[in-house]
Amino acid sequence: MSRSPFLHPFARPAAAAEEFVTIVRGEGALVWDDTDREYIDGLASLWYCNVGHGRFAIADAVASQMAVLENYNTFDIFTNEPVERFSAFVAAAAPVPDSRIFLTSSGSEAVDTALKLARLTHSLRGHPERNVIVGRHNAYHGVTYGGLSAQGLPLNQEHFGPLLDPVIRVDSHDLAEVEAAFADHGERIAAVIAEPVQGAGGVYPPAPGYLERLRELCTAHGALLIFDEVITGFGRLGAWFAADHYGVIPDMITFAKACTSGYLPLGGVVVGEAVLEVIEADPAFILRHGFTYSGHPTACVAALENIAILIEEDLFARVPAIAEHLGGGLARLVDAGRLVAHRGVGGIWSAVLPEGLAAPVVRNAMLERGVIARPIGASVIAFCPPLVITDAQLLRCVDALEGALDATS
Numbered sequence: 078m079s080r081s082p083f084l085h086p087f088a089r090p091a092a093a094a095e096e097f098v099t100i101v102r103g104e105g106a107l108v109w110d111d112t113d114r115e116y117i118d119g120l121a122s123l124w125y126c127n128v129g130h131g132r133f134a135i136a137d138a139v140a141s142q143m144a145v146l147e148n149y150n151t152f153d154i155f156t157n158e159p160v161e162r163f164s165a166f167v168a169a170a171a172p173v174p175d176s177r178i179f180l181t182s183s184g185s186e187a188v189d190t191a192l193k194l195a196r197l198t199h200s201l202r203g204h205p206e207r208n209v210i211v212g213r214h215n216a217y218h219g220v221t222y223g224g225l226s227a228q229g230l231p232l233n234q235e236h237f238g239p240l241l242d243p244v245i246r247v248d249s250h251d252l253a254e255v256e257a258a259f260a261d262h263g264e265r266i267a268a269v270i271a272e273p274v275q276g277a278g279g280v281y282p283p284a285p286g287y288l289e290r291l292r293e294l295c296t297a298h299g300a301l302l303i304f305d306e307v308i309t310g311f312g313r314l315g316a317w318f319a320a321d322h323y324g325v326i327p328d329m330i331t332f333a334k335a336c337t338s339g340y341l342p343l344g345g346v347v348v349g350e351a352v353l354e355v356i357e358a359d360p361a362f363i364l365r366h367g368f369t370y371s372g373h374p375t376a377c378v379a380a381l382e383n384i385a386i387l388i389e390e391d392l393f394a395r396v397p398a399i400a401e402h403l404g405g406g407l408a409r410l411v412d413a414g415r416l417v418a419h420r421g422v423g424g425i426w427s428a429v430l431p432e433g434l435a436a437p438v439v440r441n442a443m444l445e446r447g448v449i450a451r452p453i454g455a456s457v458i459a460f461c462p463p464l465v466i467t468d469a470q471l472l473r474c475v476d477a478l479e480g481a482l483d484a485t486s
């Protein structure tokens with residue numbers, strides 16, 4: 078047994094090097110390993126590769142930008158043309174009026190940025206005591222301390238010491254707890270953070286009226302509403318943002334992943350008027366927050382090319398087909414008594430396994446059948462395929478799950 082020099086994220090450090098699957102190339106919704114075995118990428122890698130793999134147009138655009146200016150920082154007085162163009166696009170595409178875009182290299186950095194901007198806004202308004210963050214059970218908001226603290230997956234928080242304080246955790250579906258939090262602490266709540274569709278927690282679309290009520294409560298109590306759209310942003314529900322899909326306008330939106338389809342790391346925050354009017358008010362105020370790679374021009378060029386592909390190939394129009402074939406296929410397995418339940422919306426779905434079946438075991442059996450899906454917890458298998466996936470490939474995802482259920486039951 079040998080040990081990989083690479084300490085893998087979200088993996089067992091004790092795992093042997095032989096246990097890892099080495100992915101060597103990809104095209105569309107397919108990837109291949111180093112034995113030339115083909116897999117359907119049922120999770121768009123890690124919920125991000127919306128335009129599919131092997132896009133030479135993005136590679137070419139990145140190479141051209143690298144040849145001219147690989148990067149130059151955007152702190153203080155510096156800017157670059159790709160970051161201005163990308164920000165202009167996102168500000169126009171996001172349903173947050175008159176927004177501006179702060180950029181990061183990841184979803185976790187985007188979440189921490191949004192949380193800091195929320196507290197900053199209230200503090201500049203003269204209310205530093207308004208510092209409570211409200212998060213939801215089962216939420217995933219990344220792994221840096223802000224997002225780690227706001228999330229609602231306790232296993233991720235274990236052993237990492239004191240977290241950001243104060244955070245109030247509320248039920249993900251039942252509004253009574255949110256209303257109680259506002260009734261008890263309304264004057265102290267800085268922001269509510271919510272994934273419109275909870276992804277990494279197991280794929281939970283919002284209960285009817287939930288997001289609308291969050292908006293009402295935040296508005297009534299002067300708190301900011303943050304939508305964490307790191308998975309849902311850039312097309313997962315067939316719109317640029319889930320906020321559009323659900324018709325609820327937050328004060329900030331975090332995004333990452335599909336903004337470049339993962340070709341280069343990039344994320345950010347759509348920052349709305351409620352924050353901007355405060356941080357722009359004093360001409361001498363300096364926003365002392367930013368990452369070395371905030372506004373990386375090559376990452377922004379990858380994003381712009383990714384956006385061009387999404388538009389030119391009308392890829393959002395593929396989302397109903399994913400819902401029909403994947404969501405419909407999972408529904409059939411539920412009807413046949415093979416699954417306990419299925420959940421999802423648009424291009425993101427999950428299957429709840431019968432008791433006694435372990436999700437990682439089912440995942441491995443699916444791998445043997447040429448499909449990559451993600452096990453979540455003990456009993457959920459998640460799907461979030463590239464938007465370019467074909468109908469036949471979607472049906473193969475369902476067949477592989479059914480075959481894996483047969484093999485492991």
Ligand SMILES: Cc1ncc(COP(=O)(O)O)c(C=O)c1O
Nearest residue numbers: 183184185217218219305307308
């Ligand atoms: C909703 C949500 N927020 C934040 C993150 C963290 O993003 P990253 O892994 O890029 O830091 C993720 C990652 O899956 C996510 O799904």
